[in-house]
Amino acid sequence: MPRVSIVIPVYNTSRFLEECLRSVLRQDFTDWQVILVDDGSTDGSGTICDQYAATDPRIEVLHQPNQGLSAARNNGLARAQGEFVLFLDSDDFWLRQDTLTTLLDAMDSHPKCDFIGFNWVYYFSKEKQRRWRDFGNYVPEVVSGEEALRSILRSGDTPMSACIKIIRRDFLIESKLSFIPGITSEDIPWFMRLLCHAKGCLFLHDYLYGYRQEVDGSITREYSQRRFHDLVFIIEDGLRLTDSQPSQGMREALLSFYATEYCILLSHMNVLTKEERQSMEPWMRKHQYLLRCDQSPKVRLANRAWRLTGLKGLELLLRLRNMLVRQ
Structure with a gap:
């Protein structure tokens, strides 16, 4: 059984997919499983998924008709075998080679944590990045989900993205946590339920996730x-x-x-x-x-x-x- 499963939904991100996968392949921790969920891509992304899976037995691909991000994550999670789960969007990437080592060391050091959050950088280009708020300043110690939510509210912002958390898989299963299909902003109800169930969590100071901005076709660009x-x-x-x-x-x-x-x-x-x-x-x-x-x-x-x-x-x-x- 791999130590960690990484669920990567893929939909028409051929321009960025290889950089995403390279950020996983270069990790200094190697006991991982990647589940690429090709959600009906039409731009060749599915072929890239198959090419990487053919060269690395730790990578598996699920091709499905387009069902949306929530269904892709849920279907990928159903195939996860690791002790821990991470979500990674296919147009984003991990910033550091020791991302997995850092996160797994933190989980091992805090066995009462159901999940641990970490920080991210808004990535516009190699020349332009912007760090988001350091939520490690607000939830630096192990607290309940309720205490974490109160602290996060005081910060004025909420780190809702599923991609900036490492989670115990048995906790996800026991809590029956999944994403609601067919809606945008699916991370909101998921994260609120995560907090409602969590008996222990904390946020690291480390900036580990590169959240790519100004991507053509991104649903976050305009309010509809x-x-x-x-x-x-x-x-x-x-x-x-x-x-x-x-x-x-x-x-x-x-x-x-x-x-x-x-x-x-x-x-x-x-x-x-x-x-x-x-x-x-x-x-x-x-x-x-x-x-x-x-x-x-x-x-x-x-x-x-x-x-x-x-x-x-x-x-x-x-x-x-x-x-x-x-x-």
Whole structure:
């Protein structure tokens, strides 16, 4: 049995796939299994997967009709055999040759951790990179998922990506954690459930993941009506998850997290048609109570603005902020 399984969904990333795979092949730790899930690629990515699998028995390929990222990850996870699991997107890469060694040493040193997070770099080019927030400053010791969420909320940002965590596979199986098919932003409900189940976790200071930016066709480049409605679904799903939690502290932390997602929705009401907006406004008014759940500094500011300007005034302020951030 390999020590670690690495699940890599692949869809039309032939330009970047080999760099991704080379970042795995150059690791100084070698007891790994890679599961490449070719999700119906049409650009030759599937052929690249087969070529690498033919030269290294540690690499296996699953070809499937296009089903989306969630299904690809779930199907890859079903084939994982390692003690630990990592997810790696096929247009991204690991920054360091000792990525696996660093992560496995950390898991061995902290046997009570169900997962350990690490940091990432936004990669624009060899000349331009930007480090994201060091979440090791907020969760530097082993804490419960509830304590971790409260600390992360105080940071003002949430490291939701599945790709910046190493997870015990038996924990994933016991917790029945999987990705919801058919939605964008699938990492949000997955990470919230991960925190709800985790009895122990921490975040390392190490920057190990290269998150490629400005990729043609990336779903993160523009906000769309689909992303808007998917986020409505995610918030409704999250409120049901909140109601099911036995801990009052976790319920309050989850509400504060979903308040941040509510603010994102409000800031993108302009992507809706006039008719869609009219149908969504009652839902937005019904859930504006979330703005009172302000463990996050961003929501705290939004709450103050809401009290001064009302919901429409807050919408305009949040939209203006979006415009300034893009500049």
